[in-house]
Amino acid sequence: VQIYQELKSKQFSETFKKTITRRDGIRSFGGTSGVSSEGTQHSYSDEEKVAFVNWINKSLAKDPDCQHVLPINPDNESLFTSLRDGILLCKMINLSQPDTIDERVINTKKLTTFKMTENLVLALNSASAIGCTVVNIDAHDLMAGKPHLVLGLLWQIIKVGLFADIEISRNEGQCTQTHALFLGLNCLICLLIDGEELDHLMSLSPEELLLRWVNYHLRNAGTDTIRNFSEDIKDSRAYFYLLDQIASHEEPRLDCRQFVSPHDVTSGNSKLNLAFVANLFNMHAGLQKAQINGNDIDTAHIEGESREEKTFRNWINSLGVNPYVNHLYCDLCDGLVILQLYEKVNVPVNWKRVNNPPYPNLGANMKKLENCNYAVELGRDVAHFSLVGIGGENLNEGSPVHTLSLVWQLMRRYTVLVLSDLGDGEKVGDQIILNWVNTTLSQKRKDTQISSFKDKLISTSLPVIDLIDAIAPGTVKWDMVNRGDRGVLKDADKLDNAKYAVSLARKIGARVYALPDDLVEVKPKMVLTLFACLMGHGLKKVNR
Template sequence: MGLSSQELQDAKEAFSAIDINGDGRLTASEISQLFKNLNEPLPGFKVREMIAEVDTSGNGTVELNEFVNMYEKVKTTKTSYGLADGAKNAKVVKEIGGTSDASAHGTKHSFSSEETASFSNWVNTILGKDAELASRLPINEDTDDLFKAVHDGLLLCKLINSSVAETVDERAINKKKLNMYTIHENQTLVLNSASAIGCNIINIGAQDLMDGKPHLVLGLTWQIIRIGLLSKISLKENPNLAALLKDGESLSDLLKLSPEQLLIRWVNYQMEQAGCPRRINNLTKDITDSEVYTHLIYQVAPEGSGVTMAPLNAGNDLSKAGSMLDEADKIDCKNFVRPADVVSGHPKLNLAFVANLFNTYPCLEARDDGLGDIDLGDMAETREEKTFRNFMNSLGVNPFVNNLYEDLRDAIVLLQILDKIKPGCVEWNKVNMPPFKAMSANMKSIENCNYLVQLAKEMGFSLVGIGGTDINSGNKTLTLALVWQMLRAYTIAVLQSLSGDGKAVSDSDIVSWVNLTLKSKDKTSTISSFKDQTISTARAILDIVDCIKPGAPNFDLVVENPTSDEDKMMNAKYAISMCRKIGARTYALPEDITEVKPKMVMTIFACLMSRSFQKK
């Protein structure tokens, strides 16, 4: 019989409400949290049964189309543990706690007023002094002004740069005489730049951002903010995190922890330093009474700040939260949460609140045993590793990849990527899905890794000397070799799908296309291979951009025949942003151009070749 258009919209809005991390899929923990919030907690096995009923892809999560099927089934049969009521209630919770506004197309969308206010406040805080945004900042936190402020793409470009510096070359942004076409270019630049830093932009289009669709704007904004906040919570950025090591642990153990886990450990460390017996296991239900926050703020606050422990005697939880935030305001760390967000244990906003507090006042001292002074060497994340990790996360893999080696050991993420390269190649009923029992966890992970290697070989990957145990053990060299081939295969698969004939595309084919395209437009630049040192000037890349979209690059901004590293870098930064602006989703960095890294250079030209096919 099918859902009505309104019921379909309800299902989509409910999905957005439940999708806590905004990655486009529901995990068992997110569905479990939904029912906890509705005071209808379900045992883990029932949640897994619910997922199994609709999980056609077999990846252990529920995507939007699967959720719609689940929703439709429940609407007609009233089964599956009351999910229809749960989804409906999730939507109502968002509408009660937030607002409902009409989109540009007249359709009502629910979105979180808490998140709208929180993200607006953060934008005001970090971009408030930007002269180019003066006409739209500060954003009124209690209205929908945020969704209007992002219309032309300028604010989002600057927000991306605030999270990961120099991701967007502002010379590539259209700032004057804007129209729907130049604004669309800006939003394309936003999306491809966001993807390059690890944001999942699946199902978000440039027009969605131009229209200010609330749930999509909030989802992307959160990802950008989250990446910026959590990027500083690492040993590379703060070596004094070594103070959080427990007895018997080494720095390698600390490197395995996600930023969220490090934050929780940091809070507990500060509780110990403060002499407070409380400890937390999460940043949701364990912080709702504001007691831990009060001790934390008092402990890390600079001397003379005037912070007190008064919130402990403030009355009910809501009053305590308000008083606690007054104390946080004394050290300029009130961002992200309001009293109700603390009391409700809002997952995103409390994570952001604590992350901002850590970034501002880490209050960690170097260990006296010298561990904090150790050169991290090859333990710190390399540029190549970060690029590969961002590539994976931009595809919406689950779980989110924080550590390129530790988070791949059970092969779940890598199998998802193979399935995106060649849809349907993974038989998910053959994959062991976590959580695993402790006794069999390693064995099941190795089985997954062996299956991964088998599939990769069948797809033509060169895996000489690489076995499942190498991936499971986190062998860096061999894992990088496999992941690089995945990035290459994904790039080529996209290219082949757009070529029309579906034939295999080789490196020489791409080089030939580059030179033929340049020649057809009377360009003088050429390349002999992806190792050609003239690529370091970025001229050939910018010329290809100009061939695909004539007039797009402003060559007045390009240094002719650059010889200095500085001039080459300026050209490379502009070239990367111009590629993204015309729709080429490249994960390469400017350094890959100036240093002429053949592998990543190949991906740049392959992405441009794909874009040219799209134009046709």
């Protein structure tokens, strides 16, 4: 009897689990991570897998380098094996952020395990450079096709692309030109509500702007607004009125039926509904140029995100801070993200001194200011940063000059931290990095040498490419490198070399955040970080 009861209990348990999994579209599996404990359960959503597969199939259908794996079957586990050679991931990154990866660097033929690993390392380091968090993922996880890690990374990459144009300063330029994908002039500023300051609208996250956009059309349709992309979307009423407003007729004609199925809508899958709305916005925003009292709103003072700001923001997000940073200055004004960055560079934070949200209605800014004051105190007294003339109020007010100064010092400390660890704790300064670069180049009998991180020779990227070849012999395809006429390169050739150099650095394992333009323009700060990353990778190889 006891044996019978145990067998029936086990049978019921397994049947129940299958029923729950089937009903919710959730698949569970055990211990997928190399560092996870035995028996750890991970899960993933079938609906999300299907949505991502369909997006990949459509987006890369004509890419000649992907034909060996496309189309991916959405009804089985093909997605997880299709990504193991790294090519699809690299292509998806370039789809979301064009030119992130120089595709000359991607291994596409005679793919050995080593070459596939190189592609995956390139993809991970490039994903990090566009702001994806990859701290607990490595090439082996992706090659093994671990579902929760693969889907998590894919969602981050897809979201970066979907949200790329959902930002006021970037979007405003489209109001003055006709765009084939838009059913009208795409002007987010018309989403301003009565009495709202433009600065507040500009501080909203892409998710908040999308919600504002949907409600703008719902109000115009004379129907109720929504508060989220889950519960409030389940009855499809909002979609009916939204699509009617922007297209007049049925949704399939808009060529935007991506990410959601009827079940995803009725189940309130917020991630997929958000992706659907973002894609719909990008294709058919249906907005008109904003006016107040019949006059156009002056947008001349709206400035887009600079390259430096974007690099810093992507670096911050790649470290997995919470909340995600959409706008460098206003999202750092409560000090919380800065304090998290201190912990990333081994500066201890007393979290009992930190005020966390939700902040009180009265005195909210004072709580944020206290955090900023503490951040400056840590930088000055513990990290020993140069913060002359910088106070907590500067960070709290979102002062660009002061915020950039602190963030740069945090990024520099983060970059050289690995060098200190490899050098038995020795403090690593600029001169040590410079000496290592030149010594390594001369030991490998390279012709290039640099006098400083401002050396004009860096604009050719030849010292970087030579250094990569010195660290990882055989990596550089020299027929891809422009050497110019008597060492003189045209600007186009310099940029070509820079793109190649940055992607090569990421491919060999250096987590580089500098951009090709930083090399061409010889931006000393970013040049320093690139050489420091290469030095760190080179020293790791020596110490293995």
